Amino acid sequence: MSRNYLEKILRARVYDVARETPLEFIPRLSARLNTNIWLKREDMQSVFSFKLRGAYNKIYNLSEKQKQKGVIAASAGNHAQGVALAGKRLGVPALIVMPTTTPPIKVQTVRNLGARIILHGDSYDDAYTHARSLVKEKGMVFVHPFDDPDVIAGQGTVAMEVLRQHEDPVEAIFIPVGGGGLIGGMAAYIKRVRPEIRVIGVEPEDTPTLQRALKANRRVSLKQIGLFADGVAVRQIGKETFKLAQQYVDDVVLVTTDEICAAIKDIYDDTRSVAEPAGALGIAGIKKYLQKKRGKHGNLIAILSGANINFDRLRHVSERAELGEQREALIAVEIPERPGSFLSFCRVLGKRNITEFNYRYHDERRAHVFCGIELSGGAEERDSIISRLKQKEFGITDLTDNETAKLHIRYMVGGHAPQVKNERLFRFVFPERPGALLDFLAGLSRGWNISLFHYRNHGAAYGRVLVGVQLSGTQVAEFRAYLKELGYRYHEETENPAYRLFASAGD
Known part of the structure; x- marks a missing residue:
């Protein structure tokens, strides 16, 4: 079978429309993972896909x-x-x-x-x-999208280019898998020409089309498939492509949505190009592979299969990339409901970047804060932070891997608080830098009680904070004098109809 596909690939007519895309070394990710990683840039085709x-x-x-x-x-x-x-x-x-x-x-x-x-x-x-x-x-x-010998052969020309462009030893090539046309054609060529190279398929965890089929030793139709990586959202591997995969694919790696988002960011950091979720599977697979097989590795190649991403999806990608890279921890913190508690909590965190800080008054005894913290040391740093907070007797719940918290609860912290009296609402803008939120809270530690707080770092030059403060009598004038002294841009939003409808306190 491999000889037949080798001939079909060598004779495939593709270059009337396709270009030979570059195989690029990606230095930043290679340095971070201490492994030489190469990227086959099929996103550079005229239709941004192989x-x-x-x-x-x-x-x-x-x-x-x-x-x-x-x-x-x-x-x-x-x-x-x-x-x-x-x-x-x-x-x-x-x-x-x-x-x-x-x-x-x-x-x-x-x-x-x-x-x-x-x-x-x-x-x-x-x-x-x-x-x-x-x-x-x-x-x-x-014209079938994958389960056709001529289609498979056309996709196999990607492997022909890769092996010509990289004549040095290669440990493994990581290929996105949907219906199997790309990995089938590439694997047939690679194993005929360079059989020592491992061929590894990469699939989303919620669409393990090839992985399930190989495990069952037969084609399996998935009842449900994930839609985030829509370019590989296929219920069943093809007949012809499954035969090729059984014979030539060495392994399949499954990755999460967060890991895909992190890979999109990695590709952007090195190339300034934005991959579609399916296109980033190869890099996500390499990172997962290196986590499981530590030690020294040879050259690793990922196929960037496409860049046709919907612009509105970038919001989700940005939101989840830090979690996928374990660069952000999400925690729920219980602190005493008294002035200065926020500041005490932030001082324990030190100069770390706070990526999110959401709070609404609950009762007079305790406050629950939803907090995001930027990490540079992954899970170990997260564990260390949680340990330090517990030593200070803060109640802590780790929500980093809590899907409901990541998708929904983080946006639902708040609501009406009828028991809160004399609340005034202010919207602030201040320069975004490490420790900026701590400095901001330090300024509020003059005895005023904070009853609402919402902050989210969006990567902009300025941080935006919504703060509810309980002020009565002369405190209003004192607070306004403080705001003038503070020097940050602000707007009072106490009469804002959105606040009145969905988050206002008592009269």
Whole structure:
């Protein structure tokens, strides 16, 4: 089988549309992990993904009669762009069935490449079923996204380039896995030419399509799949690609969403490029591999398979990257409900960056604070911080690995506090720097009781804090005089309708 695919890959027609992408050494991550790490930049293709290789090779090899009738595909992303571009270059009519939920920017991108589009169903499975029915109705050729020998061979040209670009010894190559077209084609080539190189697939933990199949020794259809890494969100590995994986894939590594987000940040730090979640799987896999197999390692190569990420997803990526890298700890802290408690807590933390600080008055005895702390020493530093806080008799609950806390509770700290009297609400802006929050709280330690506090570090030059303070009588004038002395920009928000509706205190 490998000889057959070796010949098909060597003869694959891809360079009419594809470019030979660079294999780049990434110095920052290599230095941090003390291992030489290389990145195959398939995000630099014209459609920002490797998918055009297989699509073009498939359509190029059709008979003239088949080309005249046209091709059809089902896709919500990279495969659709590859088929559309191939059809345009070869003068072959292309029809793409996309789910109705496909973001408009992706629909327009495919349309700009000259393909006709049908929006059908709410999921890829709906679009796929409809596309297969249209094949019989219209007599068009279906271009499968992965389970086709010509598609597999086209994707395998990535391996051909990698081994030509890196002639020195390679320990392992880490390849994202969805339906298996990329890893099937690459593995068939690698094991024929350089059999000593380990081929390692990388999948999200919530979509272990290949890992489950290899474990069961048969193709398994997943009941549920994750959607974050949408480029590999496939329920079942392909028939042909599974045969190749059984024969040539050495191992499969599973990674979490947070680890994928951390890998996207790692890639950005080294290349200033933003990978899509599926595209960052290779780097996430390398990091997981090195955690489990400590010691000296040879050259490791990751395939950056694509960069078609929705812009609005970057918010989530940024939020979770620090957790995936274990650079942020999330803790719940119980402190006495009295003036100065916040300051005492922050002094224990010292000059560490506080990434988040949320609090709302609960009762007169104790306060619960949701706090994020920037880490430089990973889990060991987190454990040390928690130990120090417990020694100071603060009640601590570690929420770093609590999915509900990360996704929901952090945004829900607050609400009405009818038992709080004479509350005034102020919004502050101050220069963001290590220790800035501690300095800010130190200024408030004049006996005024803080009844609401919300702060989140968004990586901007300025920190933004919302503070509720209980002030009565002459304290209002004293507090205003203090604010003038403080010198930070502020706005009073006591009459803000959002506050009145959702977070106000008693009269």
